[in-house]
Amino acid sequence: MQQNEWHKVTLLMNQAPDMAEFAISEIISIFSLYDISHTKLFEDHYEQVPEIKDIKSSDFPTYPFIETKIPNIDFRDKILERAILTHDVLYFISRSEDLDNLHINLEEQSLQYINNPNITCKVEVISSGRRLVQEERVQILNQVFGKLQCPNKIDLSNPDITYYILLTHKNQYVLGYSFQKKYKKRERNFARHYELPNRIYLGPVSLAHDLAFLMVNQAQVKENDFVLDPFAGTGSSLVACAHYGALCFGAEIDGFLLQGHCIGQLNVKSTFYKEELIGQKPYVNLNFKQYNLEIPSLIRTDVNSRNYSPFADGFFDAIICDPPYGIRASIQQDVQDKTASRTLIYKRMFEISRRLLRKGGRLVFLYPIWKQTKDQLQNEDGFKLIDSKEQTLADKRSRLLVTMLRQ
């Protein structure tokens, strides 16, 4: 059966508790991009896999380490090229609630390495939750490998294989391995290259780079996709889209923000900053030149106007938005009630998306909610809600990362 050729793996998810639900969403979206459904991804975890929006990190007893299967070795790279919140993919050996039992029920595919006297190895111990001191790591290592009776020779500098003993703060243990020469440190993924402190042109509420990449993964943006951000601002979401080779379009109401007067500033701390850049307007384009990305096609407009001809219907593969929450007064209408104005913005966002998104295209947006009000997303005509996950922010606010499919 083809099933048996798949490799059992353990995904190492980001450990920040407030990002856990986003991490789940992201890995689902990445697998789905490569035509592996969430049902397949999590089939070993549930009797019946729930809908995407109902899958929570607390459903996984060994979170932030999640077991699944991948079709082939190359798939590991496909995941890690895109994932912001999945930091590594290890081949699975075993799992237990007791360190003394990790050597039992070993995964078939791992035996060729564990029982091999002709390869070299080293061992890493990773703990989610409390920090371990060196003595504890050594003790854990000895406890597990004492039982494993593994004949591999030790090589700490250039081993053929690295074993990982993973511990969760709920005392679940997982044993895995990887062939990568160096352990990829958690935060050093490709997206760090785009982090905001080094961005040449910033506005007052520029979208954080990790959120931008998460949204791009939710929208499954790939090369040659046509993507629009109707609230483009300083282009942060489009930078992430351009990274994947999408054709980027943006609309923004604030001319100063696009061009670079007053409200937006050149970031002198950026490694890209040089005096010659002063005056090279519109400054928003510099954010693309910084990363050798092609500049987007931009217009200055209000979301309330009908700017797009009938030919624009169904033109876009994805629409990605971080609409103004009403905290910054960036909408043309003068509305007293901030909640009403925020609702109006989102209403326009849906109207535009309904028209401009092709069937099967994705709309991904951020939606702030106040925890006291039971702010809920309404069902929207023409859209199916794929996912909606919450991230707690400071004080009583949260935000939702919402993914909708144009039907």
Place this chain on the structure above:
Amino acid sequence: MRLLIHNLLMCNVSKCDQNNYPLIIKVDKSIIVQTEFKQDLIVKLIQKLDFQALSQTVKSLGDDTFPEQIPQDFIKDLQFLQRMHRILYETHIITGELTCPNPQCQRTYPIVNGIPNMILTEDEI
């Protein structure tokens, strides 16, 4: 402003609802920025654009040889595709104006630093 986004735009003044695209382009300054030619992208783009509007626009900008319709077998016509890449993607209008073709309207929208300004005044909304 690239021609590929111009192709999607129309006049948005409130009572102007017919003959309001494609907007007529007046160029004061334009540049060509060479970028990598991606065949799949250009083929996809050509199939989604309003080719008639594009043809009308390109001719008005002085290129009489531009075809009226998408040529047959354009997918394999490398010369045509590269020409389209040049016109749609590599050409940027930095300064100029867009004018509504509707004789009852004729509203102009300025292009500043390559970005067309479609913002209307209160009485036009």
